Each structure stands twice: as structure tokens, then as C-alpha cells.
Amino acid sequence: MLGFRMPAAGYQLQYLNYPLWILIFFVIFQFSIELILELHGCMYYRRNKNKRRDFENQVQNYHAAIRLGGGPKSRPLEPEPSGRMFKYFIIGLHATVCAIVAVILVIIIAVN
Secondary structure (H helix, E strand, O other), X not given: OOOOOOHXXXXXXXXXXXXXXXXXXXXXXXXXXXXXXXXXXXXXXXXXXXXXXHHHHHHHHHHHHHHOOOOOOOOOOOOOOOOHHHHHHHXXXXXXXXXXXXXXXXXXXXXX
């Protein structure tokens, strides 16, 4: 069982197990990021599905117009998924925290 040791409770800082607490923080952070991304995917699934369906219909209409000899028409652009900027931000935050945790753990383990 993990006991929360505090310097104010009579423990010295040199006896605290920093790598263990950093890894516990990282596991909790990893779980929360995974949960946030799953909820985000669930919230935007239907909207992205409808966008994709509309795009496929536009592409079919475009190909039908080309086959019938219609005038030069530009191909419809593929829509950007909804919520992509939030997802990019969360993944960037996750990568940054992973890099920081890795550097801190390497420094702590190298010093000890």
C-alpha cells in the first residue's frame, strides 16, 4: 500500500520515492487523456458520420455529372472532421507531458 509521506510529518525529502509518485501521476494523466479522447470521439461520431456521408454523395454526383458530359466542375473537397483542433491540442499536451516526465525520470534515476 502506498503511504503518503510528507516532510511535515517527520520524513526527510531524501527518503521520498519520487519516481514512484511521478509514475502514478503519469498513469492517472494517461487514463484521463484516454477518457477525454474517447468521450470526444463519442460526442462527434454522428456529426462526422453525416459529414462523410454528405461528402460521398457529393462525390457520386460529381462522377455522375462527369459521365454525362457536364461542364468542368471541381471535385468536392473532403470535409475536415469536427473537433480536430481539440484532438490535436490534447495529443500535443500528451506528448509534451510524456517528454517532460521522461526527462524528469531520467534525471532522477541518473542522480540517484
